[in-house]
Amino acid sequence: MILKNTFSQKFKNNLNENVSLSNYSWFNLGGNAEYLFKANDKNQLIEFLQEVEKNKLKITILGAGSNTLFRDNGVKGAVIKLSKDFSYIKLIDNNILEVGGATLDRKIAEFAKKKSLCNLEFLSCIPGSIGGSIIMNSGCYENDISKVLISIKAIDTKKFTEIEIKKEDIEFYYRGTNLPKDLIIISAKIRGSFGKKDEIEKKQNNFIEKKKLSQPSQIKTCGSTFKNISKEKKAWMLIKEAGCENYKEGDATISQKHCNFFVNNGNAKSSDIENLIKKVKKKVQEKTGADLELEIKIVGE
Ligand SMILES: Cc1cc2nc3c(=O)[nH]c(=O)nc-3n(C[C@H](O)[C@H](O)[C@H](O)COP(=O)(O)OP(=O)(O)OC[C@H]3O[C@@H](n4cnc5c(N)ncnc54)[C@H](O)[C@@H]3O)c2cc1C
Secondary structure, eight states, X not given: OHHHHHHHHHHTTTEEEEEEGGGGSTTOOOOEEEEEEEESSHHHHHHHHHHHHHTTOOEEEESSSSSEEEOTTOEEEEEEEEOGGXXXXXXXXXXXXXXXXXXXXXXXXXXXXXTTEESOGGGGGOOSBHHHHHHHTOEETTXXXXXXXXXXXXEETTTTEEEEEEGGGSOEETTEEOOOTTXXXXXXXXXXXXXXXXXXXXXXXXXXXXXXXXXXXXXXXOSBSBOOSSSSSOHHHHHHHTXXXXXXXXXXXXXXXXXXXXXXXXXXXXXXXXXXXXXXXXXXXXXXXXXXXXXXXXXXX
């Protein structure tokens, strides 16, 4: 009760209780968040985190939800999202961009194109926010975030301070980093290279076209479900080899266009997606010996 009062008084315009998370995940699935907080700015974020700590609430950080499956029973504690005020792009030097943590990758690609900055075209194919993409070290077509990042600014959710971390001090690997879980990325500096606008546009359109041909669109999915084992052993190849392409659980199916994309056909539950994941993982292990690791994040009770 005390908690509720403090929260509702201090953060009334930014905090909601029992919010359905299905609108916040690309799977369009998930139960309720006990609390959903949308931070306006870093001071308010820190103030909220202090309140959360006092009340021993669990926190979950959410970007654009394009890599996150929320479970049916929802998420206890506070789900924290950065508001639109964290979505901005500034050209701070000739070829260096500062972007807010909630900025969508495709907006960065568009901005870079307008400024004739190349090597950021791949961002037009990733539907997430830059915060989520740094955590995932997202990438495609021989590029990824680690190759263009200069530094991040983040709020330490335990110490309530803002820190800056240089790229050299972060260990990046395939679809992940060693960044501690208790950081909320609020901005990042990234580097483009000087290029020609028409060539950048051509490259970007080419990437988008390639994606359209190889991956499904307009469906409820979080993209690749499992990580590739290696270039030669991609997850989709193993799923195919194990004969799982037509597996389904309830209304959760596997895309016929790209069998590492799992899909909510409209009436699936999160548990259907999770059961499908378990079924495929088991079969692939039995048939090929490969132990598939999840790329998507599964969150909740
Ligand atoms: C159709 C489709 C195609 C895709 N194609 C690709 C692809 O080509 N390459 C690729 O790599 N991925 C791809 N993805 C996956 C996804 O888009 C990326 O992983 C993306 O970078 C996730 O960003 P997000 O903001 O949606 O993260 P979310 O799903 O919201 O979160 C992902 C993780 O990041 C953390 N996080 C999010 N924001 C922050 C923050 N500000 N501070 C700290 N932690 C944070 C979350 O806690 C979570 O652990 C695809 C997804 C879809 C739906």
